[in-house]
Amino acid sequence: MYAILDIETTGGKYNEEGITEIAIYRFNGHEVVDQFSSLVNPERSIQPFVVNLTGINNQMLRSAPKFYEVAKRIIEITEDCILVAHNAKFDNRILTTEFDRLGYKYEKNTLCTVELSKKLIPDLPSYSLGKLVKSLGIPLTDRHRAQGDARATVTLFKMLLNKDTSKNIIEAAVRKNPKRQLEPKLLDFIAEAPSETGVYYMHRKDGKIIYIGKSKNIKKRLTQHFTSDNRKSKRIQLEVTNVTYEKTGSDLIAQLKESEEIKRIKPIYNRAQRKTLFNNQLTSFKNENGYINLAIEKSDGRKKAITTFTNYQQAKAVLFKITEDYTLCQKLNGLHKTKGSCFQYSIKECNGACINEETPEAYNERVNQFLQDKSYKNQHMLIVDRGRDVEEKSVVLIEDGQYKGFGYFSLNHQITNPEILKTLINPMQNNRDVQHIIQNYLRKNKKVKTVNLD
Template sequence: MYAILDIETTGGKYNEEGITEIAIYKFDGHKIVDQFSSLVNPERSIQPFVVNLTGINNDMLRNAPKFYEVAKRIIEITADCVLVAHNAKFDNRILTTEFDRLGYNFDLKTLCTVELAKKLIPDLPSYSLGKLVRTLGIPLSDRHRAQGDAKATVTLFKLLLSKDTSKEIIQSLVRKDPKRQLEPKLLDIIATAPSETGVYYMHREDGKIIYIGKSKNIKKRLTQHFTNDNRKSKRIQLEVTAVTYEETGNDLIAQLKESDEIKCNKPLFNRALSKTIFTHQLTSFIDEAGYMQLKIEKADGRKQAITTFGNYQQAKSSLFKITEEFHLCQKLTGLSETKNACFLHSIKECHGACINEEAPDDYNIRVRQFLDKYSYENQHMLIIDKGRGVDERSVILIENGQYKGFGFYNLNFQINNIEVLKTIISPMQNNRDAQHIIQNYLRKNKVLKTVHLTTDNVDSRN
């Protein structure tokens, strides 16, 4: 049984393409016995040249199903089939990459009708699908659309089967995607890895950790490590003999754990990641008129930072959002160098601190509201989020503005005393990288809740 398919994509960088349309015909060697086709929302923009080529644009895909919504149907229709496509290496790579993102090992034998045609019908001027089917008199409608190209490939494949009377050529051309041609030890490592969020540790034969990483899908990330052909990946593939892992339940703890353990273990292949992960910071000062001003600066450990950023553009973008959210003044947040009223004042979003129309005490109230929300300086708090199972939660302890560590607790366990809480916390280093990870995560993501601590108990705030 054969699954003959065609895929249209967004275009873009290698292994970053997304599927925009897919068509599959299940073919028993004589007739089509099942079929499936659908537009797919790739959750990314389509390259302009692809729009011109296929006619598929972003508006057409806005309400289309995402890949995970059609994945089950693809698995069903291709089960126990040989995958057939024109340039099968490309289609199979795209498809396996999408399934890798879901943590599913999609692994079918493949046949390429380009290679088959070159063997069975040699010396043609071109083996592109359009020119090949035209030469062979095969009808082709909707060129560069998945259903039209896949249907033409069915007819082409049927013709090629009839020409292969000995069947030896087809058998010799059946192959797995080179992406899957891994050493048995690497395949075994991938097979036993979970498709969960956590931190993983690559070990050399003597047990020494040579690389530490984190991922929202450990199996997928290991697959990328072991199929990548850059210099670093190849060295890792040669040296790794085992991978251990720890699930964390959420990405925040995975990031904190990865950062801390890279610093402690200094693995051979983590040299770049052991450096500081932020370049800019946000500070505050009170000007001569009594207004609290905010300022983006290059990271400087000698100064107290409100929060930190991975790069200047991230800092500037975040500060624009903060300024708008708290109705601050662009002039006093360093986003406008005007000597007069700032732009937000002209649209009544700034209350006039830029031209001394708003009293400093009134303006500073909103600045402090921002500080209370985004900075945990001098705060006692817990950050509670998903755990490693449905009956578990994770907890991060911040004490007097210092990151103390993280732990996990069962939902049946009541955290109502700071000393009891400390017994389940794994102590971690409080450094600026950890503070950056926490602040950056809280700016971009929602956690289940934060809990502000008193001396002996807690008051929760969602």
């Protein structure tokens, strides 16, 4: 018996993805005898490129069942089955990881239709599902949606079964589920770690720190490190002899501390994180007609940035929201390429700056209001967030747009008294990366408390 499946995910870091959609067809070698498909609320955001690829967005999943609500049905429909998927290693890893999060041991043997296709139908130009089924004349609707891709994989698998008349190839291609047994030292590290927010440090035998990370749940993140089979994780698993950690309570402080520690210590396995955290920035300029334009540009330390972004997709989404919130012009902000009026003007959500109908003075007043509201440059404030326990709060200090450091307090008068406040703050380095971290955190966490010190 086979369970032919396809899974769509949120994208993101390895072993941190969540399932957004799943489709499973129980197949007895001749016909489908049961089927199940559902959207799944992954309880995390979907990466923008995945939204573009699948069409599945966060709004669609708000009322969808969470994974634990469909887990029992998945176990039932895949009982006594070999899992079959196009790139089975990926789908099996995602499914196993979700069950791991529930504390359930889910182990199945797998068959990969990519591997089978290469053996039974050699010399094709591509073995991606879309191109493969097209070359074989297999209908495929709803590409990059779980049900459409799974249906196409059922038809493909039937064809592969027929081609393997002796069944030797298919039997040889069955992959036994690897026993994910961890070394006792790794199990000890996981057992001793807290399920709390903070920064963790991995040490080798001589005490040297080889990796620094941060997580909202240190225990969960260490489990991901120690069960991952990518090359870097395997090296860390071999070398690590001790794990220490520091609880921060606040995810913002964890990010800031991780960034500073990586730059200072330069651990061997943090090479990628030593690079700049952001690739794009938002800047402004006045055009020939006197209108202030907002523009997304590649990161450039020589130019003053209003704010920074991890990638272009994030920058574009935020600029669309700014344009909408302040009734600005999509054409002037580079979001609508046109020689005439922008789309927003046609639906009366732009006042006509794109065709010089609104005066530069009136338009620029709203742009300047945005710059005053959002610009980091002259901010003088405290960011108050969670502490390390219920009686404590954390605080991040910004003076004249410069990050000064962080600290913790338990009494309100401690942060309203400037002299006491300065004794609570641990001084930290200000740089463009930490400014990006703070701006990004404030963008994503609208409810976080800020105290203006002007």
